[in-house]
Amino acid sequence: MAVVELSTPATEEQIRALKVGDTVEITGLLYTGRDAVHHRLHNGEKPPVDLNGMIIYHCGPVMVEENGGYVCKAAGPTTSIREEPYQWEVMRDHGIRGVIGKGGMGPKTLAACQEYGCCYFHAIGGAAQVCADRIEKVLGVDWMDLGSPEAIWHLQVVKFPVIVTMDSHGGSLHKEVQESSADVLNSFM
Amino acid sequence: MSTSTAVSLQASLLELIRKTSSDLPKDVVNAVQAAKSTEEDGSNAAYALDVISCNVDMARDASQPICQDTGTIIFNVHTPVGYDQIIFEETAIEAVKEATEKGYLRQNSVDSVTGKNSGNNIGPGSPIFHFHQWRKDYVDVRLMLKGGGCENVGAQFSLPHPKLGGRDMKGVENAILEAVLLAQGKGCGPGILGVCIGGDRASGYSFSKEQLLRTLDDTNKDEELGALEERIMEKANKSGIGPMGFGGNNTLLGCKVGKQNRVPASFYVSISYMCWAFRRQGVTLDAEGAINEWLY
Known part of the structure; x- marks a missing residue:
């Protein structure tokens, strides 16, 4: 399996080159952002960081305070579909180049990936140690008033392992599997 | 309960939480290994199971959470007649606070x-406590940490149902398959189903979770329910949903079905989905509150 190396901030050209099924390792800065962050952005609050070219990670990590800083104890992806009402807007308004999560997203996000040049990267759900192992450093945190799992954590990652499951050309592995599995299971009913 | 027993009990419960969060039970590890051998080399499904397998080892070795969503904390406790359940609950709460400080649990109560x-x-x-008294002379504590992703894809159907059918085993089977279809990759697969046929809405869900306390390799004492479990496994694994919904041969690692009586007017099928990160451990305690035996 060939691995594509990707750094953040990413360019539209780099993202457009990716296709469903590509294995990618991401190096650079990631910002976590899940339910409460997306809700705030949707309500028009200005993000505390520049999201241009960045990738948002749907993740609520386990963080422990040690020696005046934070150490990440676990950091796998959370289910992305809950951000389906908001994600397209964040892609449109904030110049992000993609999101990392699990379970895939729906037609609004897929259309936005195509229109604005973004990808959906799938991390392995539940694999919180493999993911945390690739986080070199916790560089900071914003919106801590949302509570630790919902805050925006700034994560310095090296070779963070993901698979492209929705690309900027309208391809979605989730749509394919949903349709084929529905055919099979409905035939059993 | 004496002070020294309470101190020892708190240490035992902290250890139970640590192990539950970081060490996948043997029966689940075996099921993950078996699943790995049935996926095509180089496929996304095989990749997912490799990462899962590696993650399980890393979490155990580092005593860190298998999954960052350490979930709803569910204690199932059996105690002898006369045992002080109030002190148990207070002590368990202290153990949960301590486990959160140590990073075995995420700050998860909103x-x-x-x-x-x-x-x-x-x-x-x-946390949630389910207490039961029994006639035995020791305490049995089972802990499940159930992540939100898998809890969100649980489902409850009322039969008859326009798509799923009537109040018979075929209707029940269809309801379970529908839950598998709706869960797709959202609850981290391959998953494990706990199912209750019957009960009311609350007891149905509760009993479906109790089914998850059974080991994956056990055999249902009820032959008809055992046969249903087998049919579900076979059909779900033919769906092609696969690990993480990437496609593949392993959609479920297990299916455990139980039944409760119902009132004539109601017929519920309640399905609790557990992700592969099936955090379940249990202990028996001696009279001083120390761990006597690990149960999984």
Whole structure:
């Protein structure tokens, strides 16, 4: 399996080159952002960081305070579909180049990936140690008033392992599997 | 309960939480290994199972959470007649606070109206305790940490149902398959189903979770339910949903079905989905509150 190396901030050209099924390792800065962050952005609050070219990670990590800083104890992806009402807007308004999560997203996000040049990267759900192992450093945190799992954590990652499951050309592995599995299971009913 | 027993009990419960969060039970590890051998080399499914397998080892070795969503904290406790369940609950709450400080548990208890995180996993309804008395002379504690992703894809159907059919085993089977279809990759697959046929809405879900306390390799004492479990496994694994919904041969690692009586007017099928990160451990305790035996 060939691995594509990707750094953040990413360019539209780099993202457009990716296709469903590509294995990618991401190096650079990631910002976590899940339910409460997306809700705030949707309500028009200005993000505390520049999201241009960045990738948002749907993740609520386990963080422990040690020696005046934070150490990440676990950091796998959370289910992305809950951000389906908001994600397209964040892609449109904030110049992000993609999101990392699990379970895939729906037609609004897929259309936005195509229109604005973004990808959906799938991390392995539940694999919180493999993911945390690739986080070199916790560089900071914003919106801590949302509570630790919902805050925006700034994560310095090296070779963070993901698979492209929705690309900027309208391809979605989730749509394919949903349709084929529905055919099979409905035939059993 | 003496003070020294309470101190020892708290240490035992802290250890139970640590192990539950970081060490996948043997029966689940075996099922993951078996699943790996049935996926095509180089496929996304095989990749997912490799990462899962590696993650399981890393979590155990580092005593760190298998999954960052350390979930709803559910204690199932059997105690002898006369045992002080109130002190048990108070002690378990202290153990949960300590486990949160140590990073075995994420800060996971949020006020549903204000959105405020209590910061220590304690709050109305958290953790959850199910106490049962029994005639044995020792305490049996089983702990499940059930992540939100898998809890969100649980489902309850009322039969008859326009798509799923009537109040018979075929209707039940279809309801379970429908839950598998709806869960797709959202609850981290391959998953494990706990199912209750019957009960009311509350007891149905509760009993479906109790089914998850059975080991994956056990055999249902009820032959008809055992046959249903086998049919579900076979059909779900033909669906092609696969690990993480990437496609593949392993959609479920297990299916455990139980039944409760119902009132004539109701017929529920309640399905609790557990992700592959099936955090379940159990202990028996001696009279001093120390761990006597690990149960999984």
